[in-house]
Ligand SMILES: Nc1ncnc2c1ncn2[C@@H]1O[C@H](COP(=O)(O)OP(=O)(O)OP(=O)(O)O)[C@@H](O)[C@H]1O
């Protein structure tokens with residue numbers, strides 16, 4: 001492969017190369033992790049005791065630092081006893097890939113240590129519910145407000161300065177307040193996510209809408225669109241794809257607020273699980289939970305991207321089964337936002 | 349153009365009886381657009397004032413095809429945007445059927461150089477846009493849109509999205525969309541400027557065909573002399589800095605027009621007249637550009 005192809009600006013690599021690179025981008029960190037975990041002479045600052053020999057305080061399975069291990073063994077040998085045996089090991093906070101892999105399974109199947117504590121899937125469900133409601137509530141107000149701010153200058157001047165000011169206040173700072181007002185259970189957590197998302201959302205969406213093509217608005221005006229019609233018939237549809245993609249990014253931000261939100265009041269959800277497992281020093285479970293969050297985030301985002309490609313037919317008008325479904329779903333209505341085809345598309 | 353050829357050309361004002369008769373009848377038709385002492389100034393970069401248009405007056409009669417031509421920056425786009433209501437004049441006024449224009453409206457359809465089709469709508473939906481804005485029911489708008497799409501020859505593509513169309517097809521959609529709203533006057537700002545020569549020629553013929561068959565008056569902006577003479581009944585020639593009317597030329601080329609007339613004497617005479625107006629002799633000598641020689645001695649291309 002020529003070097004020029006790797007550094008060509010703005011050129012997408014071929015689909016095969018893209019698949020390879022995507023795989024690599026996951027495999028490389030994994031390989032690094034495996035290297036550190038499985039190759040005994042890389043890092044491994046500790047020794048795991050197999051047989052304690054004649055060292056009094058060694059027990060099988062105990063982790064000791066290498067210098068201490070060597071020192072105690074030297075002492076034991078000097079005293080005429082047996083040396084302890086052990087294997088190089090990493091600290092508990094770095095479990096090996098296979099342990100974390102196993103934890104993906106066991107974390108779901110192991111009952112909670114204390115009765116009444118939630119299972120992992122219950123914790124996850126609670127977290128997803130918190131994110132969902134936080135994001136929905138924020139979007140219900142934030143998206144329309146952002147659109148209106150982006151479309152109408154005076155509205156923007158009225159709302160955006162104060163929103164710009166508030167967004168610099170970290171959402172977690174409102175934690176105590178949220179608990180005082182909303183109690184200790186789910187409500188304050190949702191509130192934190194709303195606070196963390198909403199202000200950014202208004203500004204981001206307002207900016208997107210402000211970048212609409214004024215020529216389309218002018219064209220619509222010469223076709224008889226009245227000011228009231230312009231917003232819903234021209235500005236919103238022309239920005240719809242960008243707003244949708246903004247929402248995907250904002251949803252990612254909402255996840256980052258989840259962890260702080262969940263320690264507000266009574267700790268709950270996936271954060272509770274992580275903290276609890278860390279307390280029991282089950283770091284494989286901790287990693288598994290963190291990775292699960294990543295997997296959930298990535299799959300939702302990819303699913304939304306896929307859905308977007310199906311909904312916004314005009315971006316890539318090749319008919320597919322799902323696109324036809326969407327076209328039929330919107331067909332026959334007065335199409336506010338979506339294009340329709342009164343007959344099934346001809347596949348021209 | 350060399351002197352001997354010019355001598356053979358008739359006066360551009362000379363009209364054959366048929367053409368003269370046509371103009372007489374044309375001027376008997378009611379005035380659709382009346383532009384009175386129109387002026388438009390912009391705030392310049394340096395705090396000064398740029399006069400884009402000054403004291404422009406002309407009248408357009410019903411079903412007339414009028415072209416506006418002038419050097420770059422003479423205010424052609426400003427003029428058409430003022431007529432469309434997308435800008436406000438600083439002085440003078442514009443009357444459409446006797447009523448003063450205050451803002452954009454469906455009675456003045458516009459076709460932009462950049463197509464400006466709605467990318468999220470199919471061709472048919474684009475054409476239906478103006479109709480549904482009027483509150484027409486979907487089914488009625490649908491059948492009406494089909495007629496306009498047929499007129500511009502895009503029936504096969506009515507369910508395509510703009511991204512799937514070529515430039516010429518996009519512009520035909522834009523024309524159908526503007527016409528579907530049934531404007532009194534169709535405003536076109538260099539609509540074929542971005543098309544290749546062959547497509548442009550096809551589109552010119554197509555536009556004339558449409559104009560013959562549809563009750564619409566056309567105000568057409570171009571910087572292409574041939575295009576102006578080929579299409580127009582009358583040509584409004586503007587001059588730059590500030591934009592003012594230089595002359596309103598009646599094109600003496602008989603109708604129906606076709607591409608063979610490019611070498612007709614009336615055509616050449618009119619074309620030469622506009623050429624003189626836009627590129628006056630005194631300035632036409634290309635300024636000697638201060639270009640330093642950057643090639644090796646002996647490596648000459650001419
Ligand atoms: N919005 C504006 N603000 C400031 N100056 C403007 C504005 N619009 C146009 N002008 C000025 O008015 C003059 C006429 O512009 P206009 O676009 O109407 O010219 P034009 O004849 O359409 O040129 P072209 O043939 O290049 O399209 C130019 O000098 C331009 O700088």
Ligand SMILES: [Mg+2]
Pocket residue numbers: 424425426
């Ligand atoms: Mg222009």
